[in-house]
Amino acid sequence: MAKVNRFVSDDFTIRIAAVDATEVVKEMQKLHNAFPLATSGVGKAMVGALLLASQLKDKQQVGLLFRGNGALKSIYAEADYEGHVRAYTPNPQYQPPSYEGGLKLAEALGHGTLTVARHQPFQKQPFNGTVEIVSGEIGEDIAHYLHQSHQIRSIVALGIYIDQLGKVVKAGGVIIEVMPGVDEAVVERLQKNADHLKPSVSKILRDGGEPIDLVKPYMEGIPFSQVEHDHEVKYHCPCDEDRVIAALEILGEADLQDMIDKSEEPEIICQMCGKPYHFNVEQVSEIRERVHRNSLH
Ligand SMILES: [Zn+2]
Numbered sequence: 001m002a003k004v005n006r007f008v009s010d011d012f013t014i015r016i017a018a019v020d021a022t023e024v025v026k027e028m029q030k031l032h033n034a035f036p037l038a039t040s041g042v043g044k045a046m047v048g049a050l051l052l053a054s055q056l057k058d059k060q061q062v063g064l065l066f067r068g069n070g071a072l073k074s075i076y077a078e079a080d081y082e083g084h085v086r087a088y089t090p091n092p093q094y095q096p097p098s099y100e101g102g103l104k105l106a107e108a109l110g111h112g113t114l115t116v117a118r119h120q121p122f123q124k125q126p127f128n129g130t131v132e133i134v135s136g137e138i139g140e141d142i143a144h145y146l147h148q149s150h151q152i153r154s155i156v157a158l159g160i161y162i163d164q165l166g167k168v169v170k171a172g173g174v175i176i177e178v179m180p181g182v183d184e185a186v187v188e189r190l191q192k193n194a195d196h197l198k199p200s201v202s203k204i205l206r207d208g209g210e211p212i213d214l215v216k217p218y219m220e221g222i223p224f225s226q227v228e229h230d231h232e233v234k235y236h237c238p239c240d241e242d243r244v245i246a247a248l249e250i251l252g253e254a255d256l257q258d259m260i261d262k263s264e265e266p267e268i269i270c271q272m273c274g275k276p277y278h279f280n281v282e283q284v285s286e287i288r289e290r291v292h293r294n295s296l297h
Contacts, residue, residue, distance in 0.1 A: 004054035004083060005211040006227040009219070013182035014190070016224065017051040018174040018211035019233060024050075024085055025160060025171035027235040031274050034092035036166045038072060040103045042087045043160040044138035045077035047173040049087075051156075052142070053079040054229055055177070056118070063117040063126075066141070068133060070110025071096075075138075084236035086272045103162070106136030114141050116149070139173070146177065153178040153187070155194055155218060159201025170205040174214040186222055193220050237273035244268050244277045248284075249291050256288040 002023055007016040025043040028034065034042060045064050053062045061080035068074070071094050077087040096108060112133050117126040129149035133141055139156040146152040158173035178187055199217040215224070247268070248256070259266060260281060268277045279287075 002233040004050055004229060006054055006229040007215055007224050008227050010223040013179045016176050016215050017054045018214045019050055020172040020205055020211055021047045021233055022171045024233055024235045026168045028087050029168050032092040035095055036162045037096055037103050037108050038089050038092040038094055040160045041075045041105050042089050043171045044158040045075045046085050046087045047158045048142045049077040049079035050085050051175040053081050056081045059121045061119045065115045068110035068112035070108045072108045083231035083233040086237045088271050109136040114145055116145055157201050161202035161206055170202055172205050173201055176218055189221055193218050239270040241277060248287050253288060253291050256284060259284050
């Protein structure tokens, strides 16, 4: 059972999360029939969201929205503290002119912004922070966001390994956050470890490594221990008919009446999980009635 593993340095100034998210990224690839480039981008965003969400509290969630002027247009991934994750991209079958030199995510995403939204239960407005996309490789962008919006220095290493047939073999990542008040000698050690050992997430997971094996090379010489976080990572979409009806209501009375006149029976497919919602004319009429009634208040 895959879980986001959490750790903390013994002096409590470094917090760490690491995950092998292979199964959920495979599921996303299947669901969206995503080609390698989109799989890599969306997969990394999913891993990043899972890692960030694991550092929140019960029922809290985090959404990452990358919006660029490149062919992929946008990548969205959302995860909560309990390990639920879902994701979406409008152009999952995008193929670059060539795969030479690997998957060039930065080119496909282009210039733009990363918006991070944190939702808490019983709170209507999420906390939002937006930064420029600096690398387009997802991990560095998350680190840039943490620094700009929360003054937290971090290492965010994400890896998606895709085989010759374009299928996900391994996916995971590690985030190491340095808290204020840290001993600078510890930060130097961390940086030195990263520079010398150059740990590769994909390689460690391919060699059969566990989440803790993603952490060890960075933390060499810095004592740390595991923190309880016992939630299974799952692809989960909380969509339901009420939410789809709410989306239909936004269309407004005139558009709904138009559907009724043409006897259209809309089938709305959730973009996040592919679940279809079918409405017959009678149901559309009911929705139109309700929109009308609400407009009278
Ligand atoms: Zn859904």
